[in-house]
Amino acid sequence: MSAEQSWDVVVVGGGPTGENLADRARAGGLTTVIVESELVGGECSYWACMPSKALLRPAAALADARRVAGAREAVTGALDAAAVLARRDEFTSHWHDDGQLSWLESVGIDLVRGHGRLDGERRVVVDTPDGGRRTLLARHAVAVCTGTRAALPDLPGLADAGVWTSREATSAKHVPGRFAVVGGGVVAVEMATAWRALGSEVTLLVRGERLLDRTEEFAGRLVSDGLRAAGVDLRLGVSVTALHRDGGLTLDLSDGTRLPADEVLFATGRTPNTADLGLDTVGLAPGRWIDTDDTGLATGVPGGWLYAAGDVNHRALLTHQGKYQGRIFGRVIADRAAGRPLDVERWGRSVATADHAAVPQVVFTDPEVAAVGLTLRQAQDAGLRVRAVDYQLGHVSGASLFADDYRGQARAVVDLDREVLVGVTFAGPGVAELLHAATVAVAGEVPLDRLWHAVPAFPTVSEVWLRLLETYRG
Template identity: 65%
Template sequence: MTTENTRTYDVIVIGAGPVGENVADRTSAAGLSTVIVESELAGGECSYWACEPSKALLRPALLRADAVHVPGLGHAVRGPLDTEAVLAHRDRMSADWKDDGQVEWIKSAGIDLLRGHGRLAGEREVSVQTPAGHTLRLRARHAVALCTGSRAALPPLPGIENLRPWTSREATSARKPPRRLAVAGAGVVGVEMATAWQALGSRVTLLARGERLLPRMEPFAGELVTERLREAGADVRFNVSVVAAERARDGEVRTTLSDGGELTADEILFATGRAPRSEDVGLDTVGLAPGDWIATDDSLTVTAVPGNWLYAVGDVNRRALFTHQGKYQARIAGAVIGARARGEELDTGRWAPHSSTADTEAVPGVVFTDPEVASVGLTVREAERAGRAVEVVDYEIGHLAGALQYRPDYRGKARVLIDRDRQVVVGATFAGPGVGELLYSATVAITAEVPVERLWHAVPAFPTISEVWLRLLEIRRDS
């Protein structure tokens, strides 16, 4: 092993996923010399094992679910999906797990890319272990940004290291559908992958530890998803978890459940949460605990490390575990680093470009199941816990002409929460086919604090599903 002399940059970014790329893009555009260190594929989890491949698997399933109910079209789409074609599309959307395009973009943006495992080695210092066994030393004049993301968290089951379970990575990159797939987990990954593989021919058993799917969302969302999964042939079970599992010599996975039952499958997916990728990034060299989530302030600066030089951006700070939120944080962090490098005083007020307020006020998310679920802001339960007085307004989306044009048997529901004192929308949840496209309007309404009376003047086109906004406002005014 050899060690090179120290290379100096203005900014060092550890992690070349969408978050790290966006931080580096902003700092490079600000005239700061920037390097990204990446140990896997440039483009990160989202490009190869999460957002892109999962949506490629889900899109054909959801499109067929809609098309089969459209008059004049249903007979043409009732057969099984072409699994080989769907998986080939998934492979294309994942760039066949090659990062040539991402590397080309990084270079075109004037950013250096170092392949290897990067670790903090003290204040503004990073060591990089390269694939060839060399150790490179890097020093940052202004900032180091940890953009290492998160990974699937496996439950502490005895012998799990020999079980070879699926995580989100295996679930999005599998080469063929398993005949029987057990899914442990009722959150977004669990329900999306159950939807995808059931549609591709697997016999799916979905195990929910609690009483409903999507427990962090409004109850009606999980109820609609449960109904459609069961109609598609999935076995959805509640109040049950895996307490023991082993892979037999014949390859089967044999599980013991908390209710005393047993379940045999060909593969088991654990979709039971995320953990930070911070266990081996040198946190101990700056007084932090390896493996912990990294706390930051609204400028994405690590609060426990003095000197305003260390940033944690994206999943690793646990503020909001979505790719779009991580990219938003990256834009904030890039602006902060650039401003501090120029010696400017930061304005981190509520509407300042240096303040990551959207991580708490209006975090949007879409679950790409049948039906889709889209939400932003507070749920009723969260409002109650926070002591917020809200009006709850519900509407059956299937009553809209635009929804019936979408599919004649449309089933879905919309809910908005209105702050009683300020008379602005503070939460919205939509469940139904195609509702993901409603989410940005709700996000704008919440973020901009548009008065409800002013929303009356935002006229939705007829006949579209977005007309649900008019109906919600009518119900609220007439109540």
């Protein structure tokens, strides 16, 4: 017989999405509890955003120094791999969540450790680490914030090969000598960048014909050039057909060749953490994404009590978007519980509009890629009448000061009927810090006539905004 206890809101999943949702619900006057089976803080804190960027930042700092005469002469050595890994460990709190627990306690959010499953309407059953079982009852809402896990292909020999997923790639304690990376997306290119800078011989195997195929084509091309310049063996149009580990690891490739490696990372997509979540008890299919409306309510579940936020709803698989949803949906839950009308006007705070039109993302390679909104192709496919405005970043005074022989490109996608931006992409060294201005312009649908009055400081790379507007006006 399991013990039963009630809260206003039960949040399954204690990553940044679940933390934000629980905090906003609590701020709205509701009692909240988080159920977490691993570390509070989730994937981002321990195996994704924080450790990966901690690995990548030293490489970027070194590359930036080498791009400027006078500084490059002072940089004569390689990265200290041990120091980089030690700094990475600091950013993950050495895979302990004591700091997160202190925060939960300070804001009054309860925690139940263990694996939680839905058990019908407003019920969550938790198998606890000590072998016990608890039943948590939600007076108002259950929010599923369980995220995703790495998706691995069904290949001969893979199960016995000891392959890396993103978790092993960001938490490894040693630098592999020969490192194979399978995939052409963000995780693949970032980990190829990081481990090459740390001394691995990296081979990047990409099934398609370009990298970062969800970005503008020029962005993938510039990243390809950067990886090759760094010494990465980039092979396009090649996939893995089988793996063998007999003393060493060998990959059979689709072009008939074999590739020996010490470690191999499969960065081949993500799948939702919903297979063992009890979705069948509420009429949903286990192992599938949980569809929601813009207020976070799960579609297909009657009663208006089940929410899903973050990666698990497949709206935008990015930590900052999950946190954004958590803030909005937590407020929605509190407002509905109190009988308050929702603010659902065009710019209302009760709907997650940015998941559709203004999602920002940075790829921390060398060069960086920073993009928000739609690509030219995506805008055209959506039926918009658009024009792409391109400008070479190396022609901007601030960029030429930032790095000698600066190479990069900017593109703004203009909706011609409304004369607003629906997408912006930058590719080049140090462009990540340009992104929020673009996000404000796209999310705010700022008219181009108003952007003329947002004067960029000289001499900064942000002067590209003026050049894009001048190019558009002709």
